[in-house]
Amino acid sequence: MEISDILNRSKNLGMPIVKDCIYRLLMNKLTWILILILLLPGLLGLWAYTNDKDERQVQKIDGENIYYYNDNANFELVGLPIHENIRENFIEISNVFVIKFIGVLMAIMFASELINEEFNRKTIQILRTTPISPLEIIFYRYIAGVICMFSLLAVTSLIYYLIIMMNAGFYGIKEELDVLVLVIKIVMIESIAYIGIFILISVYFDRPFFLGIIYWMLWEMIVSGGNYQQITVSHYLDSILFKGLENMNWDVLAEDFGLIKTAGNNTVNLVTEPLTAVIIVFIAAMATIWISAKGMEKRQF
Amino acid sequence: MSEVILENVTKNYGNVQGISNISVEIKPGLTGILGPNGAGKSTMMKMVLGLSRPSIGHVSVMGNDPFTNWKQRNKIGFVPEYDCFYEHMSGLDYVAYFLQMHNYTLQEANEMARVSLAELGLEDAMDRKIRTYSRGMRQKTKVARAAVFNPDIFVLDEPFQGADPTTRHLLMMKMKQWADEGKTIMISSHILHDIENLTDQIILINNGKMLASGNRHEIRNLMNNIPRQIHVTPIKNTNLRKLAKRLLDESWVRATRIDKENDELIIETDSAETFYLELPRIIKKEKIEVKRINSEDDSLDSLYTKLVGGAQWK
Numbered sequence: 001m002e003i004s005d006i007l008n009r010s011k012n013l014g015m016p017i018v019k020d021c022i023y024r025l026l027m028n029k030l031t032w033i034l035i036l037i038l039l040l041p042g043l044l045g046l047w048a049y050t051n052d053k054d055e056r057q058v059q060k061i062d063g064e065n066i067y068y069y070n071d072n073a074n075f076e077l078v079g080l081p082i083h084e085n086i087r088e089n090f091i092e093i094s095n096v097f098v099i100k101f102i103g104v105l106m107a108i109m110f111a112s113e114l115i116n117e118e119f120n121r122k123t124i125q126i127l128r129t130t131p132i133s134p135l136e137i138i139f140y141r142y143i144a145g146v147i148c149m150f151s152l153l154a155v156t157s158l159i160y161y162l163i164i165m166m167n168a169g170f171y172g173i174k175e176e177l178d179v180l181v182l183v184i185k186i187v188m189i190e191s192i193a194y195i196g197i198f199i200l201i202s203v204y205f206d207r208p209f210f211l212g213i214i215y216w217m218l219w220e221m222i223v224s225g226g227n228y229q230q231i232t233v234s235h236y237l238d239s240i241l242f243k244g245l246e247n248m249n250w251d252v253l254a255e256d257f258g259l260i261k262t263a264g265n266n267t268v269n270l271v272t273e274p275l276t277a278v279i280i281v282f283i284a285a286m287a288t289i290w291i292s293a294k295g296m297e298k299r300q301f
Numbered sequence: 302m303s304e305v306i307l308e309n310v311t312k313n314y315g316n317v318q319g320i321s322n323i324s325v326e327i328k329p330g331l332t333g334i335l336g337p338n339g340a341g342k343s344t345m346m347k348m349v350l351g352l353s354r355p356s357i358g359h360v361s362v363m364g365n366d367p368f369t370n371w372k373q374r375n376k377i378g379f380v381p382e383y384d385c386f387y388e389h390m391s392g393l394d395y396v397a398y399f400l401q402m403h404n405y406t407l408q409e410a411n412e413m414a415r416v417s418l419a420e421l422g423l424e425d426a427m428d429r430k431i432r433t434y435s436r437g438m439r440q441k442t443k444v445a446r447a448a449v450f451n452p453d454i455f456v457l458d459e460p461f462q463g464a465d466p467t468t469r470h471l472l473m474m475k476m477k478q479w480a481d482e483g484k485t486i487m488i489s490s491h492i493l494h495d496i497e498n499l500t501d502q503i504i505l506i507n508n509g510k511m512l513a514s515g516n517r518h519e520i521r522n523l524m525n526n527i528p529r530q531i532h533v534t535p536i537k538n539t540n541l542r543k544l545a546k547r548l549l550d551e552s553w554v555r556a557t558r559i560d561k562e563n564d565e566l567i568i569e570t571d572s573a574e575t576f577y578l579e580l581p582r583i584i585k586k587e588k589i590e591v592k593r594i595n596s597e598d599d600s601l602d603s604l605y606t607k608l609v610g611g612a613q614w615k
Contacts, residue, residue, distance in 0.1 A: 009404050016401045020387065027389065122385045126446075129350050130402035131375040301352040 006136055013132060014140050021114055021144030030109050031152075038102055038156045041093055045163035052167055056082055064171045083165060083172030087179050090164045094157055094183045095241060100234070102156075103190050104220065106149050108212035111198030114141040116208045125301050134296035135289075138199060142289055145195040153187040182244040186237055193233040193281045196288035203295040227261040229270060233284075235259070236277035243274045304329060304454055304485040305349055310358035312344050312509075319344035320509040322358070327487060331480045333496030333503045334489040341509040342489040343382060346456050349487065350379055362454065375403050378447035382458040382489075384439060388432040392418055392442045395431060396449055403450050417449035418442070422471060436463035444472060448479070455479060455486040461495050473499060528555060529573045533580070534593040538564040544589055551579065565593075 025031055055073040058065050069077040069085070077085060115138075118124040127137055161180045165173045201215065202208035224234035238257040245252045254260050260267045272280070305327040312319035320341040334342050347353040348360045351367030351374065360366065365373055387395060396414035401407065418427040421441040426434065431442065440463055447455065457476070461469050476499055480486055490496050496503060504514040535541060545557040545566050553576060555569040570576045573596070584591055 012401050012404050012406055016398055016407070020390075020398065023389070024387075122381070122383055123387060125352055125381065126379070126385045126399065127402065128352055128371075129374055129377065129379045130399060131372050131404075132402045133371055300354060301347060 006133065006139075009136070013136060014143075017136075017140035018144045018147070021141055022148050025110055025113060025144065025148045028109075028113055030113075031106075034102055034106055034109065035152065035156075038098070038152075039159075041097060042156075042159055042163050045160065045166075049163065049166050056167060058169070065169050066171050067167065067169045081168070081172070083168035083175050086164055086168060086172075087176045090161055090176075090179060091183070091241075091245070093160060093164070094186075098153055098156060098160070098183075099186060099190055099237060100220075103149070103153055103187065104194060104216050106152065107145070107191070107194035107198050108209060108216070110145045110149055111195060111202045112208045112212070114145055115199055115202035116206075122301075128301070133293075135293040138203070138289055138293045138296055142195055142199055142292075145199065146191045149195060150188050150191040153191070154184050157183045157187060178248055182241065182248075185244075186240055189240060189278060189281050190233070190237055192285045193236075196285035196292075197233070200288040200292045200295070203292045203299070225258045229258070229261070230272070233281065235270070236272060236281050239270075239272040239277045240274045242271055304363055305487065306359075306361040307345070307348070308359045308361075310345075310348065310355045310360060312341075312348065312353065313356045318509050320506070323506070323509075323511045324358075325504060325511065325514060327485060328502075329480075329483050329485045331476060331486045331488060331500035331502065333500050334487060334506065335491070335493060335496055335503055336489075336506040337491050340491075340507045342491075342506060343458055344509070345506070346379075346458050346487065346489060349454075350374075350377060350456055375450060376453045378450070378452035378455045380440075380443045380447045380455070380457045380460045382462060386431045386439065386442070389430065391428050391430055392423055392434065392438070392445070393427040395442060396446045399446050400449055405450075413449050414445070417445040421445050421475070422468075437465045437468040440464045440472070441468060444475065448475070453484055455484060455488075457486065457488040459489055459491070461490065461492075469495075528569055528571055529576075529596065531568050531570060531573070531576060532560075532563075532565045532593075532595040533568060533591055534563070534565040534595075536590040536592045540589045541566050543587065544584070547583060547587055551583075553579070 052073075055069055055077075056067045057070040058067055060066075067082045069080050069082060071078060115124075118127075124137070128134075157180065161176075161183075162173065165176060168176075197215070198208065198212050201211050205211050220232050220234045223229060224232040224238075229235040238259055242252060242254060242257045242259055254269050254271050255267070259269065259271045261270050262268075307323050307325050310323045311321050323341075323345065334345065336342050344353065348355055349362055349367060351362075351369075351371065354360070354366075354368040360368075363373060363376065367373070367377075387398070390398065393411065393414050396418060397407070397410035400410035400413055405413065415427065418424065418441075421444060423438060423441055423445065426438055431439070434442065440460065444457075444460065447457070455476075460472055460476075464472060476486055476488065480500075488496065488499065501516050502514075503516070505512040533544065535544060541559050541564065545559055548554045548557055548566075548568060553570050553572045555571055557569070558567045559565075560567055568576070580594070
């Protein structure tokens with residue numbers, strides 16, 4: 001009954017809440033600090049582009065300009081198509097910097113702004129005196145957080161991709177688009193998972209920023225490398241990345257991504273299939289929304 | 302029929318007691334809830350709004366538990382004591398935004414919000430960002446948001462706070478109009494004068510306990526018999542002694558004291574009402590010009606002291 005009510009009312013309620021939340025997130029000073037930090041590697045990429053320009057030579061094949069490393073490059077790279085090497089730089093920087101560092105910080109910050117700041121400003125109390133259900137209060141904020149985080153990280157990934165792949169020319173950019181799509185998919189899954197988790201923390205605790213960082217450090221950084229990593233989001237993101245690269249015939253190993261566990265003297269592969277990983281993350285995200293809504297329902301002011 | 306019923310309601314915040322064993326029925330019309338800051342007025346209102354639930358006892362609004370029945374919140378308009386704005390919105394956007402929470406379309410919400418804000422004199426300011434609003438304008442915006450969907454019950458927590466005399470008058474007119482329409486209005490204040498012009502029904506609370514409830518005249522009579530200090534500052538400080546001596550001839554003056562540091566006369570009276578009636582006549586006759594008359598509104602505190610300390614309330 002409640003779900004059908006929510007669906008019927010979504011046209012009038014959903015849009016204004018989502019729009020306002022996105023506006024607040026984009027106008028937040030911390031968001032812009034994160035965007036500036038995100039742009040720094042892009043500047044480094046531009047510097048690398050100008051530096052490495054004289055290490056390439058072009059060959060025209062079937063009307064396409066294909067760039068290769070020339071004799072000025074490291075001897076291991078000479079003769080190799082540039083895009084086949086620098087795509088690894090893109091994956092590396094996306095995985096370590098965008099997904100595992102800024103992405104998590106952004107989710108913590110967004111969830112805190114969407115929930116905790118509204119507690120502080122007491123606007124949530126006014127919302128609680130209107131005939132809107134706790135699930136609606138949480139759900140539309142969640143949607144706004146996911147849209148915002150995904151958009152910012154996806155655009156950043158696109159910018160990184162273009163800057164890093166510039167040395168490989170238009171052909172290289174076209175050739176490795178699958179890698180960009182894979183990163184964007186992971187950023188989407190990450191937004192769905194982390195916004196839910198940090199909204200949950202914001203609803204139940206008064207210091208969500210601090211607790212979010214603790215969760216990230218203890219759970220996602222330490223547990224994710226161990227034998228019980230399937231209870232972390234990082235495991236599923238790494239699994240999707242690993243399988244994606246494997247399917248693109250990259251030479252990758254599960255241990256490079258920490259997707260193994262030790263059992264005696266043996267190591268066991270823990271990689272989760274991408275579809276299973278997506279389903280698990282999605283179910284976990286829905287659970288966090290539901291538990292957050294319950295927390296909001298019971299919260300007293 | 303009572304719209305709002307509190308039965309033996311106690312609310313604890315950890316070891317701190319918010320309100321204690323309050324039972325009251327609030328009927329349609331205006332009911333003033335009086336008490337100093339921290340008395341428990343806001344706690345009581347939060348429970349009526351469903352923002353908080355009693356530790357002991359039961360709250361019923363239109364026959365339902367307000368904490369769990371969120372659907373009936375479209376019948377309750379709330380003006381909080383505190384600011385609760387999305388500062389980046391205009392007044393119009395803010396009121397329309399909350400109307401959309403009541404499932405109105407954007408177009409309907411904008412039209413209704415425009416009418417409600419205009420009724421409260423904000424037609425020229427409604428398109429400006431709230432962050433540029435004065436306190437009075439903010440107060441009006443809160444009232445517009447609470448009234449725009451025509452609720453049956455109003456919960457108004459210190460609605461006159463920060464309001465200039467014009468705004469205060471306008472808000473009072475609105476409240477009287479709602480009461481005439483048969484709505485139930487709970488209005489809290491720590492100033493008796495705000496309430497006594499509006500309603501006869503008053504609930505007095507202090508330290509989380511209900512001290513008295515009923516007709517304002519009975520409560521007002523209690524207040525008039527409580528000693529009260531009033532500060533009078535003549536333009537010429539040479540008139541201080543003359544005025545002090547003259548006032549001591551009056552039976553309703555208990556004592557006078559000259560405060561040389563502030564050039565003012567502190568008068569203790571048993572009857573504030575008589576004082577305010579008689580003082581103009583006396584200073585006119587004595588040709589004393591006065592630049593300021595000031596009374597810290599401690600009369601409620603005095604009344605509470607009397608009520609709590611008096612045998613009949615023990």
